[in-house]
Amino acid sequence: MHRFLIFIVTALLTTASPLAAESPVYTGLLSNTGAGGYDTVSYFEEGKPTKGSADYTTDYQGATWRFASAENLARFKDNPERYAPAYGGYCAWAVSQGYLAKGDPRHWSIKQGRLYLNYNQSVQDSWLKSPEEFIVQADANWPGVLE
Template sequence: MKRPLLFITFALFFTAGAWASEPAVYTGLLSNTGAGGYDTVSYFETGKPTKGSRDYTADYQGVTWRFANAENQARFEASPERFVPAYGGYCAWAVAQGYLAKGDPQHWAIRDGRLYLNYNQSVQDRWLKDTESFIRQANANWPKVLE
């Protein structure tokens, strides 16, 4: 009887911190990979999302970022803040509304040199109708929504 109770106590102790606040970069529940494993430099280079490789990675903000090639990895490492999605890759529209939702690397936009991810196509359609206003709202809400 003592072992299950000890295990439950141990598990609750070490997971309680995870419930206290959201991480600044969205990685999903069981991952430590930013942008769903997509090469964030590729959005700027090719104008489309490209899956990153486990062969080309960089650690930034406690997260592993993947790249399609060594050149993109080097560009990221030279200026990571330029290539990390706004709001840590959380859905930009959701942040503008005052809450967090996952950002989907397939639903994205680049505005004024920043990469923004959205939850899905429907949300992105709303985002694109008034992007500048949503960016202002999201900037005002970030990082308070992490609390």
């Protein structure tokens, strides 16, 4: 039985799932929470990421979004396009290169009034060298990279 479970887990981790590839929001393998559970409004209003609470949630684009306060939840509900991360929270640099990778809510920037997440600090450093160029490329690739 143990070997069978290892086989199943390995198969799931190494096989691309069409459903996961088509999800417009990055939520991770075992989650349905957008932006890793961080309050996306906090990036704009506080200038830093803040963990959201299960007490303040809403559904948007098939994912659950968490917020640190009722006020931030209301702001998001009033204008989710403003506060949701670009490219569904996938790594913005990866999307600019034509593929999908996880976005890490601890590696972020706000450009042109949008929140962009990156895979890690190294990728973010590359992104920050020419974000306007990468945004043009990513916009051209999105949402085609979901297919």
